Amino acid sequence: MMKKKTRILTFKLKGNEKVEIARFLSKFQDISFDISGDTLKVKIFDYGNMGDIIYSIKSYLEELKEKNIKENEGIYSYNLDSISKIAGATVPVKLLKVVLNDKGYSFEVQKEDVVSTANVSVAADFAREISYLIEDLEDVSKPVMEILVRVAIEYDMLASELLNVGVEDEIFNDTGTVSLNISYDEALSYLREYAGG
Numbered sequence: 001m002m003k004k005k006t007r008i009l010t011f012k013l014k015g016n017e018k019v020e021i022a023r024f025l026s027k028f029q030d031i032s033f034d035i036s037g038d039t040l041k042v043k044i045f046d047y048g049n050m051g052d053i054i055y056s057i058k059s060y061l062e063e064l065k066e067k068n069i070k071e072n073e074g075i076y077s078y079n080l081d082s083i084s085k086i087a088g089a090t091v092p093v094k095l096l097k098v099v100l101n102d103k104g105y106s107f108e109v110q111k112e113d114v115v116s117t118a119n120v121s122v123a124a125d126f127a128r129e130i131s132y133l134i135e136d137l138e139d140v141s142k143p144v145m146e147i148l149v150r151v152a153i154e155y156d157m158l159a160s161e162l163l164n165v166g167v168e169d170e171i172f173n174d175t176g177t178v179s180l181n182i183s184y185d186e187a188l189s190y191l192r193e194y195a196g197g
Contacts, residue, residue, distance in 0.1 A: 007050060011040040011061060020071075024060055024086075024121040028053060052088055059085040060121065076119045080112045086124035089131035095146055099126050099153055126153070133159045140178045147188050155195035162191055 021040060025033045030046030031053060042057060044050050059082070070077045084090040093109055100107040103126070105118040116123065133149050136159055140148070144166070152159040166172040171190050173181045180187055 007044045009042045009044070009054065009057070011042070011057075012038055020119065020121075021061070023119070025057070027121070027125060028056075056086055056088060056124075071119070074117060075115060076117070077113060077115045078120045080109060080114050082120050083114070083123045083127050086120060087127035087131065089128055091127045091130040091134065092142075095130060095134075095149060096123065096127055098146060098150055099130060102150055102154055129153060136160050137163070139176070141180070143180055143184050144172055144178050144187075147184065147191060150188065151191045151195050154192070157195055162195070165194055166191060 022033075022035060025031065025042065030049060031042055031044050033040060033042045035041075044053055046053070080093070083096070097107045097109070100116065100118050100123065103118075105116060105122070107114065107116040107118060107123070109115075114120075114123070118126075130149055130153070133152055134145060137145050137148060140163070144163075148159040148162050148166075151157065151162055163172070163178070166187065167174045167178065169190070171180070171182050171187045173179050182190075
């Protein structure tokens with residue numbers, strides 16, 4: 001049997017980064033970490049995902065170092081590109097915005113700069129989740145994809161289940177590309193009702 005390898009990474013930190021970094025790292029399941037003084041030690045247990053985890057952590061620390069992430073009274077500003085760097089995925093900005101709005105965050109993009117009540121690691125978490133969901137949604141029009149992703153994230157469901165319900169109940173039209181038979185808002189309300197029921 002192959003022995004599972006554990007890798008330990010060490011990073012030097014600046015004082016004001018610690019809370020933000022701890023918050024970011026706590027979302028990873030396959031690591032443990034320790035911050036003492038100005039040193040961060042990360043133990044990675046999942047050898048298979050090691051590359052992705054290291055890339056996410058390094059990207060995040062680089063973003064902090066470049067001072068692209070600023071915080072003022074609960075409002076964060078950072079570069080749009082930093083979300084996809086940390087998430088390891090690029091998703092439509094409009095879709096990310098509506099999902100974050102559904103979750104109670106503000107999210108505004110001006111050129112390449114984001115101003116949001118969601119810090120960059122929260123936005124990256126949702127971007128990663130969206131990217132998994134849209135992988136299953138081929139041949140679906142943009143409005144339908146947006147509705148499915150919003151409801152799936154809101155109610156922690158599979159987008160494919162919601163898609164099947166929408167087609168069966170004829171709120172979506174399944175000819176070629178799945179499109180809306182009723183208005184966007186009506187379809188969103190219908191699926192929210194189904195998911196919440």
